[in-house]
Amino acid sequence: MKFKIFLDSNIFITGLGSTTGASADILRLIQSANLEVFTSKLVVDEVGRNLARKLPKYLPIYFKVLSETGINIYSNIRNINTQISNWISKHSDVVIFSTAQKLKIDYFITLNRKHFYQKEVKKLANFKIITPAEFLVIFRRKFFKN
Numbered sequence: 765m766k767f768k769i770f771l772d773s774n775i776f777i778t779g780l781g782s783t784t785g786a787s788a789d790i791l792r793l794i795q796s797a798n799l800e801v802f803t804s805k806l807v808v809d810e811v812g813r814n815l816a817r818k819l820p821k822y823l824p825i826y827f828k829v830l831s832e833t834g835i836n837i838y839s840n841i842r843n844i845n846t847q848i849s850n851w852i853s854k855h856s857d858v859v860i861f862s863t864a865q866k867l868k869i870d871y872f873i874t875l876n877r878k879h880f881y882q883k884e885v886k887k888l889a890n891f892k893i894i895t896p897a898e899f900l901v902i903f904r905r906k907f908f909k910n
Contacts, residue, residue: 765906770872773810773860776803778875786897786899789896852879861880875896
């Protein structure tokens, strides 16, 4: 069984900016045979802009990750979930959430507690919204049983 995961922009930025931590571990796991990894064009563009502005030395590594790891990059959904707009004020996050919903993923991995960890948002999701550290616990339990 493969886990279908969606990576939010903050996972790429924190994972590239540090060699330690759960986000970095997630980026190292991307090529695992046990994962099917998704993100959206909006996330890809957002990460590229932020890295260019704040951490430009990581841009080549980011482009390498995108081109060599088999991450599935999906177009942004035009028909957004209007219910979610009641709880998430940032339009780009509404589009990211709606895109993830359409993909029928298992886990949405993010550090964005402000928008995605609200009880109402979690109720509307057809996936689990979790941190990188929470996902690593689930992944290790499933695939590294001892």
